[in-house]
Amino acid sequence: MAAKVSLKYYLLSTRTTKGELPIYLRITLDRKKAELHTGYVSTTKDWNQDEQLTKGNHLVNQELAKKKAKVYELIIDLEKKNKPVSAAILKELLTGKQKVNIGLLAYFQQHIDEIKIRNEIKKISLNKYHQSFKSLTEFLLKKYKSQDIYIDQVDYSFINAYDLFLKEEYDLHKNTINKYHSRLRTILLKALAEGHIFKQPYANFKLNTVKTDREFLSQEEIDLLLKLDISHNQSLDKVKDLFLFSVYTGLRFQDAQDLTMNNLSSYKNKPSVKFIQQKTSRAIEIPLLPQAKKIIDKYKGSPERKVLNKLLPKISNQKVNSYLKVIGDIAGIKRSITHHVARHTFATTICLNNNMPLEDVSMLLGHSSIKTTQIYGKITQERLFNSINKIKGK
Incomplete structure (x- = not known):
């Protein structure tokens, strides 16, 4: 037995009933203590503190000896199972108050x-x-x-x-x-x-964040998707449309999936969508570019539109990303595509590359701070060369 424990019985003198005092057990382990009522009593006259026994009551002394033996049994059992041992845990086990093991x-x-x-x-x-x-x-x-x-x-x-x-x-x-x-x-x-476990399994497990550039598609890569005809495969075709819709609106996957006909709006006769962003709970209105409007119109006869009033087809996020890999391969796009790449593409290729002010992009993305938008403000090679060429022409 590796754990060194001290067990001591004593009378709790602050509590008395007809001259009798409760017998308590103090467990000391690694300088930490836990105390519990044994369920037995004695008087100061009958109690022998040196022997930690009560005079003239063999049955009580027998039970006190059993309780000490039980403590040692528990320690050996916990050590065999490679479980933590502490005074508090031993008290819980002795009193039956230990948390029930849960899945x-x-x-x-x-x-x-x-x-x-x-x-x-x-x-x-x-x-x-x-x-x-x-x-x-x-x-x-x-x-x-x-x-x-x-x-x-x-x-x-x-x-x-x-x-x-x-x-x-x-x-x-x-x-x-x-x-x-x-x-x-x-x-x-x-x-x-809550006491269901006694140590944190993540204590020595390091979660290291990897710095990454925000991937986005160039206009040439967007054009490859626009030209791609995969209408023979409805699942892939739907995923392609969902991706392109976010390329032209900047919507997150779940926000796009939640859109219904009730979200359609207009500003000065120009179509738009009004909705509450799930992630930020911010109300936002986004103008619909012709490419996005065309995708909405494509699904006017879909089951999702007829039954659920949804603007776009429904599909699980996990399936979307696996299908996008296939679509990217068919289209000849070398980089890895996930649905969130569409939002990055909207911010960078659609907006910033067309000289939209960062403040406007921030509003369209629903960011609470322009600092967040600045992450998307990565200067592409196309934008860089366009800027240089403008300077050359002066």
């Missing part, structure tokens, strides 16, 4: 249900938690052949294996993987605070 996914779902009830986070953030839950479900089935595991089984090796799973099975970028880890870490910190 990781069960606890994760409980957290999702709680934030739904409290309405603490936006729908888009809640969806991210659902994505994390789904990824953990798939990970447990693949790695452990199990539908759930106890939350106290989550350790460094679990975190490391989950990281590899997200990289290999989901093909996610390092920074996106970090967001999945961040959500799981939030759950585990809550479990730690």
